[in-house]
Amino acid sequence: MTKIFIQLKLILVAVLLVSLMTSCYSDRSKRNLEYAPNMYNSLPLEPFSQTEYWETHMGGNYAAVKGSDQKALKEVNFKYGMSMQKPVEGTVPRGDSWYYKNDHKLPWEPYPYPNTAEGYEEAGVELDFPAGFDKDDPTVKKRGEELYTTFCVNCHGPNGQAKGNLMTSGKFVGVPAYEVRMKGLPVGKMYHTLTYGKGVMGSHAWQLTPRERWEVISYILKWKPADE
Amino acid sequence: MSRNSLSNIRYTLVILAALLLSTFSAYAEPSYEEGEQLFKANCTACHKMQGKLVGPQLEGVVQKYAGEEEWLAKWIKNAPGLIAQGDEKAVALYEQYNKQQMQAFTNLSDDQIQSVITYIRDWEPEETGTVVVNGEGATGDPLADPGIYYALLGLVGILVLIALLLVIITATLVTAVRAKEGQEEFTFGDVMTRARGILGNKFFIATATTVIMLAGLAFTVREARTVGLHQGYMPEQPIKFSHALHAGTNQIDCKYCHTGTTKSKSAWIPSVNVCMNCHMQIQEGPQYGKEEIAKIYAAVGWDPDEFAYVNDPQPVEWVRIHNVPDHAYFNHAQHVVVGNLECQTCHGPVETMEVVYQYSDLGMGWCINCHRNEKVKVLGEETEYTVADMGGLNCARCHY
Structure with a gap:
């Protein structure tokens, strides 16, 4: 009998020593063990979450919306089971209507110009800096510079010469220098371009609020050649 | 100053003027290189030579408008103007491309536009000798390949075999020596008896138990502390975004x-x-x-x-x-x-x-x-x- 115990002890020591070297959480492609996951995962939908996310990805014991309600939710309120949905067409975020038409503030009206050649021309004629927005204010320009170095500098470059990192490495082509393209370009057209994109430039409306778009424009105006 | 030297100077001047003129005329001639530069600076925002971008592809466009180069130059210089004038061909193109207008390039001179046309006409696709990177090999992480683990396992197996072989050789040698000296043969039973002597020792048992318990406690505490923490969590994503x-x-x-x-x-x-x-x-x-x-x-x-x-x-x-x-x-x-x-x-x-x-x-x-x-x-x-x-x-x- 003692012989068996001795052998068992030896095995136990070996197992313990080996397990001390490793840890329980060894497969890093899976989530670790969670104690009381319903304290970790939100009952209301978080931004960028899925209605059945916790069930499918986080261990299967918790879901914001259960069972049969899921199907209805996915079809009616949360298409594809996502919490991130497109706002209803024409929605304007509260306090965020920062386009103005002929100095007249229209706080609850969505951007009126369509994404067409005519819309571009119209915006060029009618759209201007909003009333009460001081484009020469240094804090506005500073904010514009920060935004420029985040969102524009990759292509348009630190000096507006279209010598950004993506351009000099040859990965992206076709961005003109500001001093060429901005000759006689009204700010309304710049705003329109930031909103919808133009040519190979995509829309930046997702990243820049209307106010931020005007701030960027107030900054890049320093590279605009003087009108003759 | 002699008459001879004066005529010499005149001669030099004439040559200089001729040289100057020739450089001028060379400049005016449309050049592929200039066209390439202009193309890259002005056209690539909307056009590629092969394949559609915002505008149509440009390979073969000059050949398509053979005989109408003058119209093509006009179109490049001021497409919106042509459309506004109601030029038939221009309006047809405009309609064909969903009223997507090509912008005017009035800042380019006629010579520069000729250079661009030359470039587009003479452009040929580069011989693509690109090395196709194998998607599997490009992942680059040798540890992700299971083969390496099998190889390691095989190595360990070979080492164990060698160790066993050495033990057997040693045992045979020891037995031979003992037999020669007239002693008892060395058996496996002897080894076990000696080992039992050590393992049965109370001090040894006490020490081993303490060590095992402490190690177990340390292990449990360490693992319990990571519950609910996901440090190092590295799931596979649907797109291999780097x-x-x-x-x-x-x-x-x-x-x-x-x-x-x-x-x-x-x-x-x-x-x-x-x-x-x-x-x-x-x-x-x-x-x-x-x-x-x-x-x-x-x-x-x-x-x-x-x-x-x-x-x-x-x-x-x-x-x-x-x-x-x-x-x-x-x-x-x-x-x-x-x-x-x-x-x-x-x-x-x-x-x-x-x-x-x-x-x-x-x-x-x-x-x-x-x-x-x-x-x-x-x-x-x-x-x-x-x-x-x-x-x-x-x-x-x-x-x-």
Whole structure:
């Protein structure tokens, strides 16, 4: 009998020593063990979450919306089971209507110009800096510079010469220098371009609020050649 | 001054003038090189030589308008003008391309436009001797290959066999020596008896038990502390997006895609249209070729050949990595805008990560440590106060 115990002890020591070297959480492609996951995962939908996310990805014991309600939710309120949905067409975020038409503030009206050649021309004629927005204010320009170095500098470059990192490495082509393209370009057209994109430039409306778009424009105006 | 030298000077002048003239006329002649430069500076925003971009492809366009070069030059110089004048061919083109207008290039001289036309006419596709990178081999992580583990296992097996062989040889030798000296043969039973002598020793048993218990306790405590923490969590994502390439090599600001870090609680996962800001043009990656970028196109419903959105978009199911527990409130904007923290403070060297993993454990101890040590910045200048001095350790600061 003692012989068996001795052998068992030896095995136990070996197992313990080996397990001390490793840890329980060894497969890093899976989530670790969670104690009381319903304290970790939100009952209301978080931004960028899925209605059945916790069930499918986080261990299967918790879901914001259960069972049969899921199907209805996915079809009616949360298409594809996502919490991130497109706002209803024409929605304007509260306090965020920062386009103005002929100095007249229209706080609850969505951007009126369509994404067409005519819309571009119209915006060029009618759209201007909003009333009460001081484009020469240094804090506005500073904010514009920060935004420029985040969102524009990759292509348009630190000096507006279209010598950004993506351009000099040859990965992206076709961005003109500001001093060429901005000759006689009204700010309304710049705003329109930031909103919808133009040519190979995509829309930046997702990243820049209307106010931020005007701030960027107030900054890049320093590279605009003087009108003759 | 003699008459001879005067005529010499006149002669030199004539030659100089001729030279000057010849350089002038050479300049006026349309050149391929000048055209290439102009093309790259002015046309590539909307045109490619092969394949559609915003505008149609340009290979063969000059040949198509053979005999109408004059009209082509006019069109390049001022397309909107031609359309406005009601030029038949111009209006037809305008209608054909969904009223997408080509912009005017009145800043180019007629000679420059001729150069561009020359370039387009004479352009030929480059011989593509590109090395096709194998998608499998390009992943580059040798540890991901299971073969290496089998090889290691085989090696260990061979070593064990050698050890066994040596033991047998030694035992045979010892037995031979003992037999020669007239002693008893050395048997396996002898070894076991001696071992039992040692293992049966009470001191040995007591020591071993203590060691095992302490080790077990240490192990349990260490493992229990990681429950609920996902440090190192590295799931496979639906698209093999490389942060090392985008944030590292290409130096794209984190906030370009994760815009929410300055605006909201959530950092935001970019919607696919943000990918399209660059990938409308960049259709091939250096590592996985067209395969991974095609997944973006599939999700956003983009047809790269048509250069248009054709299908309904489908969501990309990214796998969430970081999750601060619901019972603790965390806000990105607070830390990035007011706290002025770098993304790397919490997320680690993301710009070097081929696959992103959770760098910090995101546990409460980790939060508190930073709140205790981090000096508060006011208007960009560091003060002597820590976050804890401002109530950063109050329970209700995060748990509410």
